[in-house]
Amino acid sequence: MIEFVRNARLWFAPEEVRQDGSTPDYRFSLANERTFLAWLRTALALIGGGFAVDQFLPDLRWGWRIGLALALLAVGVLCSLRAINHWVRCERAMRRGEDLPTSRFPALLSLVVAFVAVAMVVVVLAGWAG
Amino acid sequence: MGATSGVAGAGGDGAGGDGAGAAAAVRDPGLQPERTRLAWRRTTLSSTVAAVLAVKAALHGGVSTAGAVVCGLCCALWLGFLLVAQFRIHCLARTVTPPALAPRLATAAVLCTAGVAVCAVALVV
Numbered sequence: 001m002i003e004f005v006r007n008a009r010l011w012f013a014p015e016e017v018r019q020d021g022s023t024p025d026y027r028f029s030l031a032n033e034r035t036f037l038a039w040l041r042t043a044l045a046l047i048g049g050g051f052a053v054d055q056f057l058p059d060l061r062w063g064w065r066i067g068l069a070l071a072l073l074a075v076g077v078l079c080s081l082r083a084i085n086h087w088v089r090c091e092r093a094m095r096r097g098e099d100l101p102t103s104r105f106p107a108l109l110s111l112v113v114a115f116v117a118v119a120m121v122v123v124v125l126a127g128w129a130g
Numbered sequence: 131m132g133a134t135s136g137v138a139g140a141g142g143d144g145a146g147g148d149g150a151g152a153a154a155a156v157r158d159p160g161l162q163p164e165r166t167r168l169a170w171r172r173t174t175l176s177s178t179v180a181a182v183l184a185v186k187a188a189l190h191g192g193v194s195t196a197g198a199v200v201c202g203l204c205c206a207l208w209l210g211f212l213l214v215a216q217f218r219i220h221c222l223a224r225t226v227t228p229p230a231l232a233p234r235l236a237t238a239a240v241l242c243t244a245g246v247a248v249c250a251v252a253l254v255v
Contacts, residue, residue, distance in 0.1 A: 010233060011233050011234075011236065011237040011240075012233065012234060012237060013233065017233055023230075026162075026227045026228060026229070026230070027158060027160065027162045029229075029230035029231070030162045030163065030165075030166045030228070030230075031162070032230075033166055033169070033230070033231045034165060034166055034169045036231070036236060037166075037169040037170060037172070037173045038169070040173050040176075040239060040240065040243060041172060041173050041176045043243055043247075044173070044176040044177055044179070044180045044243060044246075045176065047180050047243070047246055047247045047250060048176075048179055048180045048183050050247070050250055050254070051180070051183035051184060051186075051187055051250055051253075052183065054187060054250075054253070054254045055183065055186060055187055055190065066254060066255065069250075069254045070251065070254065070255075073247045073250050073251055073254070076243075076247050077244050077247045077248075080240045080243040080244050080247075081240065081244065083240060084233075084236050084237060084240045087231075087236060088233060088236075091230065
């Protein structure tokens with residue numbers, strides 16, 4: 001968490017990132033940028049899913065609907081913040097010639113998405129039966 | 131600068147046959163700048179979908195003042211993202227070996243995304 005706050009300063013400070021180490025092959029930076037954009041798209045998809053749950057499941061009970069929508073939106077925000085944090089960490093590691101940072105986030109995200117999907121199935125089946 | 135061969139995704143048939151000067155010789159056969167430009171385009175498209183869903187949610191069931199404000203905010207955030215993408219695409223197109231993404235641009239893109247989510251929370255609750 002402290003690491004995250006320390007990195008957050010770098011989000012706004014291009015000079016500081018550039019002072020570190022040496023500039024890597026531009027293709028590596030572009031690949032890192034595309035990974036960042038892919039995570040951003042994932043975040044946007046989760047946010048869109050939050051809207052969709054709220055808009056297109058009007059028959060759902062209020063608590064479930066709001067709960068699922070807020071969960072998807074929260075994960076979307078988390079995903080976008082993590083996207084830039086990971087991008088900064090990768091950029092810095094490449095400049096310093098270190099190994100790329102490892103992350104538990106993909107595993108965590110897939111578990112959350114699986115949980116939400118199972119919850120949706122249960123909710124739809126329950127609505128069907130009742 | 132840094133034009134080592136055999137880096138990820140360089141493919142096999144990079145040589146081409148036209149030999150159109152030094153710029154073409156340095157040009158990356160893996161089309162990294164082009165792929166990055168398309169990635170920005172895809173992300174802008176995703177952002178458009180999110181914005182459209184936001185506008186639909188805001189204007190669902192009649193127009194209220196709060197709904198109109200959130201609707202305008204979402205449109206502004208979408209426009210912000212579009213401008214960031216457009217600026218970056220211009221940077222990519224200007225030189226053969228484009229500079230790395232500036233952290234400020236990345237932060238702006240993330241803030242636009244997170245802003246839409248905050249609007250969504252306001253709409254949902």
